[in-house]
Amino acid sequence: MTSILLGYDIGVMSGASIYIQDDLKVSDKQIQVLAGILSLYALIGSAMAGRTSDWIGRRYTIVVSGVIFFVGAILMGFATNFAFLMVGRFVAGIGVGYGMMVAPVYTAEVAPASARGLLTSLPEVFINMGILLGYLSNYGFSKLPVHLGWRFMLGISAIPSVLLVVGVLAMPESPRWLVMKGRIGDARKVLEKTSDSKEEAQLRLDSIKEVAGIPQDCKDDVVQVQKQENTKGLWKELVFRPTPAVRHIFIAGLLLNFFQQISGIDAVVLYSPRIFEKAGIRSSNGQLLCTVAVGFVKTIFILVGTFLLDRVGRRPLLLTSVGGMVVSLILLGSGLTVIDHSSDKVTWAIGLSIFTVLSYVAFFSIGMGPMVWVYTSEIFPLRLRALGVSLGVAINRALSGTVSMTFISLYKAITIGGAFLLFAGIAAIAWIFCFTCLPETLGKTLEETERLFGHWNIWRSQPKTRDNDTVDAQQYEL
DSSP states (O other): OHHHHHHHHHHHHHHHHHHHHHHHOOOHHHHHHHHHHHHHHHHHHHHHHHHHHHHHOHHHHHHHHHHHHHHHHHHHHTOOSHHHHHHHHHHHHHHHHHHHHHHHHHHHHHSOHHHHHHHHTHHHHHHHHHHHHHHHHHHHHTTSOHHHHHHHHHHTTHHHHHHHHHHHTTSOOOHHHHHHTTBHHHHHHHHHHHSSSHHHHHHHHHHHHHHHTOOTTOOOSBOOOOOOOOHHHHHIIIIISOOHHHHHHHHHHHHHHHHHHHTTHHHHHHTHHHHHHHTTOOSHHHHHHHHHHHHHHHHHHHHHHHHHTTTTOHHHHHHHHHHHHHHHHHHHHHHHHHHHTOSSOOHHHHHHHHHHHHHHHHHIIIIIHHHHHHHHHHHSOHHHHHHHHHHHHHHHHHHHHHHHHHHHHHHHHHOHHHHHHHHHHHHHHHHHHHHHHOOOOTTOOHHHHGGGOSOSOGGGSOOOOBTTTBOOHHHHHO
């Protein structure tokens, strides 16, 4: 639900901005700010969420996220001018930041190793579902009068935030958070419900207790846990004086989030109608229908990627994904450049541009999209996880906001074809980074994953696997 809220807001703004611009008489620059500013506001929420989740728990932090977003959605729906709308975006952005930080952490800490890849990739699945719902909302509410349509598009997102708050109260707390608070008995109950066997639950509990500094022979249900290091100590261990393995983890986690956004995905998602207009589709209905097609393709391929990542592995999917993005962006940039420099209608270039927009989002969705959440949520050590994920989300949202708030200005400066060729070059650098810096984590427990890092020649140090790089999760667990 937290991911649907984010995805819906991204998707719905692509079409709603057309009607907001018409109704409130705002400029292209104001539309850029309106579209991208939520991601920057989310930085504040994600920064606050790390400490909040360590204080009140992962579950109640998700409740806080839903309540804040609900207030933001209502404010946006009733906005009477641009300033009022920006206030609603600010509040909603705080809620999005809370949810984006805590949801993947919670999922990783509850999930068993055999299904963690699938479950921690679900944020990207539901972001795509939210984007698709936003596109459908654009098309459905576009029939209303202009002054009502965009308000319904934005305000209706209050409904899933209510479902989130109600539903999360039926969920268990993170077993790792419970152990860190000394509630061993409660953690054991949660692990027994979320593991494949009682033996696995006990192994997971022992691993968590070891990291938390609790003796393995301690059988008490409630224990006194040594007070955790203050924030300065965690920053020192993660950023300023990390071990080689933690430094590798920190750089990998942040750069993966960096490359996901700087390679242009939000430019395509937020400005699809403008891209299709540049590609030669002039009617707003046609642009919105093509945008809905983008949403469907993203949703289908994210499901494909999600069900493959625990079978094929993280690295093969990620490298295939980024390689496909590079090719698609080169072809898209070339097609749009041909259209831009031709006075006649170039049918093949129009077809190529539409096809490569779809192929780009498809390749993104099978790997780069879900894998960022999987890696970010599972590679950081337990005591550094909340801070590490919070910093990763901060980088992710900062770049998302930057790309969203500068894309119109960028393509006006270097042409829209040039903008996508620039994104292609960045994606090529991202492929080199993924190849050299990211190990395969399939089948490893969260506590074992840290041992894979610290070796920068990753492609030389990968473990031998059987069946075309498919790893038996149970063998790894043993």
